[in-house]
Amino acid sequence: MENIVPLFVIVPLTAVFLMLIIGRFVRGFSKVLSVFLFAFLVALSLFYIFRGDHISQVYQVGGWKDSGNIPIAIYLLLDPLNVFVLFIINLMALFSTIYSVNYITRYTGENYYYTLFGIMIAGLNGVVIAGDLFNLYVFLEITVIASYALVAFGTAREELEASFKYQVLGGIATTLILFSIGMIYWYTKTLNMPDISRILETSEDLKLVQFCQLMLIAGFGLKAAIMPFHGWLPDAHSSAPAPVSAMLSGVVIKAAGLYVIFRLFFNMFQLTYEISVLITAIGTLSMVVGVFLAIGQWDLKRLLAYHSISQMGYVIIGAGMGMMILSVNGNKLIASLAITGGLFHMVNHAVFKGLLFLNAGAVEYRLGTRDLNKMGGLYEKMPFTSSSSLSASLAISGIPPFNGFFSKLLIIIAAVQAKYYVLATLAVIVSIITLASFMKFQRYAFYNHKSHHGNIKEVPFLMVFSMVSMAVLCLALSLLLIPEIRNFILQPAVDILMGRNEYLINLLNQ
Amino acid sequence: MIVFILCFILFLVGLFGVLTSRNIIKIVIGLSFMEFSVFLFLALIGYVDNGQIPIVSGEATSRVYVDPLPQAMVLTAIVIGLATNAMLLAVAIRIYKKFRTFDIRKITSLKG
């Protein structure tokens, strides 16, 4: 059972290098292999969810067992929190690849697109399953370099400038992360995450650890595009090709940014009150400022990119409230509710933001423009695009019965019960302003009767298939709150984040 | 102690280059400086007093070895820095082909 853990990284890498050699000589080989590869990875993660008995699996690369009590191998972990994020990564990759079979035909170098996409997904899977700090850094770099190349894929003027800005800022963040990893190694003499957790638990409180925590927040916060570090996001996400934007905004800023922050701060470091207040303050700032910057946008994909910043603020508020309550030893049930809301909103946002970016890509594929002033009346001509876009807009604004409503409701209820009334009020106000902004988007793009575009048909079948499947998934994910399904999928993930002792006991006594 | 202060000065030199350069290639060189200062810091933390080179030879007695783990980390990080630099330079030369200039004040087609 534990032999399936490295397959998440080795199978994509093998497929990518096969694509690089054979795809030069055989046309159409890369597309078919990509679709089968991501379907296989989705099936593998579903296999662990349903047959894994919720035990954390540890895989020691190379078979090096612990000597004494010190772990010396490279660890790869798979526990209920990991597999949840892995499932969403690979599912979104599958839908994006099906969408891009038709969309990428207008760029040259299709073979390189599928290769870079596969490398990005292999790196993301590696970030999620990594069990020690330095392998996390290596897989993070693989992902981020592939995404630099994908943002600049079309080599138009704006794409190159956006990619250059993204690269320089990402390079500075990488430097900060590596420096912080070096400092932690100097203090604890080990790189293994459960081992560092055990050492930091029994050592004195030192300002050095706080310094490392701040630099890790800065470095990973830049990869997650939270508020003071968000400068690259509108340019990069609006200039990339549409399936790449869906992957970047839907999955990469969560798996390579927020998931790592949660894993490190809940499970590796000791929770302190000052750091929790800092994280919640950053989340509130992103939530409020992101939505105010998004209202005045007339470019379709820039509007969606600014809304990504705001919704990331929701996730950080959920987890930050949980951290604040746990660090002062408050009520564990309220903390569990807040963290459940945060994780659930992370998954929901991946699905509906990905769907919105794919819709924007479909509109651009037929009309050739991204300006909201020049569109209108597409409701009759493109029925599938407009109805899936309507369901995604209702989901992001928090209208029942779509999934966005339930996750925002959990966060607001947790804020009210923990007596953080300011946060709850701000969350409700931001949700109302999001609804106004998306009603503007729907009206100008689809329902304005200004149809002077000539004869435009619907987009090809494979693009429609992936958009409609994701719209159905928006409704189906709200079923995760039924108590039996929640105890099977969501609750073990939250327990891993909240319970430190089970994490240590499970992993170090293998 | 003095070597760590010199590492930090190298980091600041790189940061100054990234912040105030007008040429794209100088921004790339400044980012390289910042990465190299972190590599130097990583290689210095593994020092043990009176340590030998960490290579086990035939007559293996119990000696004091310098810590080999930061050296392995620096090797991997150097290769990652090489890939980052190659990617930056490829995009920089494409920017020159489209915009006909290397001046960062004239490459402002994205606003808002």
Added chain:
Amino acid sequence: MSIIVKKVCQLISGIIFLYGIYIILHGHLTPGGGFAGGIFLSGAFILLVLANGSHVMNLRHEEEKASVIEGLAILIFVLLTAAGFFIGARVFFGNFLPKGHLGELISAGVIPLYNIMVGIEVGASLLTIFLALVIYKEEISP
């Protein structure tokens, strides 16, 4: 470049290539290994391109050949990793060849094979990057 520079570079680049092979093969005995040796390997070819000028050879053809060699080398590396899964200790990256005595050239199991594959791969990829940048320069200002 003048004729003296061209002839000296032709003589030296063979020695550099040989030194690179030496560093790769002794990667489990002395410092160095795959990465450093691979950079030496590519340095020999890059020196020849720099000395003789870029109009002498058909650059796109060379770049395609280097790219295919890079892909093949990394594919053999991943297949060796997966072969450790089926033979011997049944783990990935397992060491399944016999290990020999300490300090000899043919020892330490499968590690010299990993070094050779990584060395070829790093050398070919640096050569591909360099040739791609030279091709871009020719497109901008011939």
